[in-house]
Amino acid sequence: MTTTFIPRNLAELQTPAPLVDAALLAGNLALMAEAWPGPRLRPHVKAHKCTELARHQRDVGHPGFTCATIREVEGMVAAGLGQDLLLANEVLDTTRLGALVAAGARVTAAVDSAFTVEAAARGGVREVLIDVNVGLPRCGCSPADAGGLAELARAAGLEVRGVMGYEGHTMMVKDRADRARQVADSMALLEQAHAAVGGPIRSAGGTGSWDLNVSATELQAGSYALMDTDYASLGLPFGPALSILATVISVNQGGWAVADCGLKALGMDHGNPSLSDGSAVWFCSDEHIVFSPPEGGSLPSVGDRVRVLPAHVDPTMAYHERLYLVSDDRVQEAWPVDLRGW
Ligand SMILES: Cc1ncc(COP(=O)(O)O)c(C=O)c1O
DSSP: OOOOOOOSBGGGOOSSEEEEEHHHHHHHHHHHHHHSOGGGBOOBGGGTOOHHHHHHHHHTTOOOEEESSHHHHHHHHHTTOOSSEEEOSOOSOOHHHHHHHHTTOOEEEEEOSHHHHHHHHHHTOOEEEEEBOSSSSSSOBOHHHHHHHHHHHHHTTOEEEEEEEOOGGGTTOSSHHHHHHHHHHHHHHHHHHHHHHOSSEEEEOOGGGTTTOOSOSEEOOOGGGTOOHHHHTTTOSOOOOEEEEEEEEEEETTTEEEESOOTTSSBOTTOOOEETTOOEEEEEETTEEEEEOOTTOOOOOTTOEEEEEOSBHHHHHHTOSEEEEEETTEEEEEEEOTTOOO
């Protein structure tokens, strides 16, 4: 077995390296746990893919988690965090989930069709939520079909715990009043479906609706823990805990500099990242970020360190093997990003 040397001093870290500010992370977890205490929050692990971070979420009171992939469910069970896992996604081969259930984990799967109901029953999953389309054109049955699907699931021997409906299309609506109205519209659809389905759970929401969703019995937020610049643009009160440490590798006196954090270290689907010092980002290529100093600022020197703030946290984390929990210039701990893959 090879052991990886983890430097204690930030200056010695190889870059690009994801840094998580310990105080900002703790603040984000505490703020959300105050608003959605205990089982009312079912943190989505796809936003960080790290069981150590999930353990911290468990330690502030949340016993159950949301997952997006079978691998995430398996990893959470292996880490001893399998008390109540929701796979908020459709799965047609549930054999691996059934094996976890047989070994004692509690795994609930989302179903939105006769196919996924049949797959859950066949593979040994015992509990399901009816996944309802509440406006995001992705998975989910129509609200009018939810009751019938629940009947089908019960007839197949499955326990129906309720409904889920992710109002993802509302998360980035900039105007807060408009966002609130759209979240309410979505939740009216989920409530309609829930009335026909029954069960104790109405699972919904994310970081963008954390203070607007008044209908969910449990919120599935994930990004709030580490945050990204896209969510920060909404003015949410969660701090930018995640940054990618990068090293300036080239400086051009024509007015730009290059650091070693390119699009293979960043989720770019929500646009360019930002630099924490306000530098203007020109573009990212595979292994480079090209930027110019802020108005009135001077060019950095080769070897300087910069902090890159990703626009989208989830795919960013999926690129990295480990994250570093830091306080000022000290590396406190290294946590494996162990839920990557499928
Ligand atoms: C099913 C589901 N629930 C909840 C979320 C919310 O996550 P976040 O808080 O990161 O927006 C997502 C994000 O894409 C999702 O796909």
